[in-house]
Amino acid sequence: MVATWLAPASLRALDVEVDSDLSFQVYEVRAPDASVFLARRRFVGNHGVRLVEPLTEPDALGRRVRLVVGARLRLDQGFSDDCLLDGSMCVRATDREARVEYQPLAADTRVDVPALSAEVTGLPLDGSVRLGRQLRVDTIGFTRFDGLALAVQPLPTLGTELFGGTLVRGTSLAGTSQFDLQGTRYVPSANAVLGPAIVDPHSDAFVVGAAMRASAGPIFGASIDARYAWDGRGELMRRAGLALSSVPHEQVRLDAQGTLDLLDLELISALASAEVRLAPVTLRVSFDHQVPRFDPSTIWAWFDAAPVQQVRLGATGRVTEDLEIGGSLRGRRVDRSPEEDFDAGLELHAQTRIEGLRIGASGFAWSGALGPVAGVALEASRTLVEGISLEGQLSVWHFDDPLRAESYGTVVSTILSGRWAITPQSVILLEVQHAHSRSVGHRFRGMVFLQVMTWR
Secondary structure, eight states: OHHHHHSHHHHHHOEEEEEEEEEEEEEEEEOTTSSEEEEEEEEEEEEEEEEEEEOSOOOTTSOOOEEEEEEEEEEEEEEEEEEETTSSOBOOTTOTTOTTTOOTTOOSEEEEEEEEEEEEEEEGGGEEEEEEEEEEEETTEEEEEEEEEEEEEEETTEEEEEEEEEEOOTTSTTOOSTTSOTTOOEEOGGGGGGSSOSSEEOOOEEEEEEEEEEEBTBTOEEEEEEEEEEETTEEEEEEEEEEEEEEEETTEEEEEEEEEETTTTEEEEEEEEEEEEETTEEEEEEEEEEOOOOOTTSGGGGSOOOOEEEEEEEEEEEEETTEEEEEEEEEEEEEETTEEEEEEEEEEEEEEEETTEEEEEEEEEEEETTOOEEEEEEEEEEEEETTEEEEEEEEEEEEEOTTOTTOEEEEEEEEEEEEEEEETTEEEEEEEEEEEETTTEEEEEEEEEEEEEEEO
16 A cells, blocks of 8 residues: 555545544433442544555446445543442452453553555446455344455346354454444453453454345335354354335335244244335334344353333324424333333324524333333524534433332433534534432533544
8 A cells, every 4th residue: 555655646636534423421320229339431433444455447338346444443541430439448449450350351541443444446247356354234233243254246236255264253363342242241361360260261253154134126125144153162153134115106115024043943033014105204114033142152042031022102293394293102022031022102293494593302111011110302403603503302201110119200311412513524522411310319421522534
């Protein structure tokens, strides 16, 4: 790449995009029934760069081979205290010398590289090759891996992909456990000196997969995904996913997708929905089925998982140009064989604009085997002058947990935020939050957020 940047002709063709997000948060939590005070200070920086360099001249169809290099870096620095209210004792969770208090998974400083890859696009058969750290999202879910991805689209209506590499885990170089399978926690080998295993030691894991996409315009679209993952202890995942979509009429849209766990041939995720637009009203109906899944090598995989099914029927209508209202009815079933739990809920929302003031209101109420819960929320925003706006939110949420008699009460929270667009490429956001409940007491949080983007 150095030689490319030094060449005058290439320099004029090089497209560079840089973005940076910086935020600083201050918050505290005090429990009224405990003598513990939690103070948190957190600085987070997200930085990204993307370079695009044409490698060939356009062909007869205007396509050209391009080199795309992208990288993202995330820095997370925490400053925290876990102390008694009188300050007589503080827990040192990140101090390795504090053998009783030290927690292997606790860290004040985290360096994460979410993405770092080079890709060549515009190859024959409309193909592409990407090498490096990359995030994949499909019907099976999210995964991040260090490896290779190949894609071709021999026909406008047909494409296929292959990928494989090393799974990014919390113990990977500059990685996090964000997309680890649930149930397992790993520590770097440097923490293994703790003696008896508190969490699992580092273990490399690998993933391979494939996908195929087909379409017939807006009338029909389909995708099939397959993914297999394993480590030194055995299989971690063997799953297949299918997604279908159709717009048989300009006012009708149908969608369905599902994920099958091939380790035990169980449908662990399914979603089906239909939307009908009859101006000024839009009707929606959906069905959702979810079954929890854990790392099969952990103890959590030995317990029965409770499938959850949810049905929703809703409608949204535009009363006037500035007023929209909507609502939905929901029903939920939890299968805790041999028992079953049922509950149902009602949700309402409205949005309007009055003299430049945007106002939104929403509310919900649920009742049934899982306990009564209800809440309302109000929000308003207004642009004061060009580039400067204010927003306020107020919410009230009441809950009563039937499984824990002491867990009940009302949570009241308020948020006040201001946004200042310094330039079209830079924004500052200030936000102050407060919440109070009977069981937790007062909680405060403040945040300053800076975003900067540039390109040439």
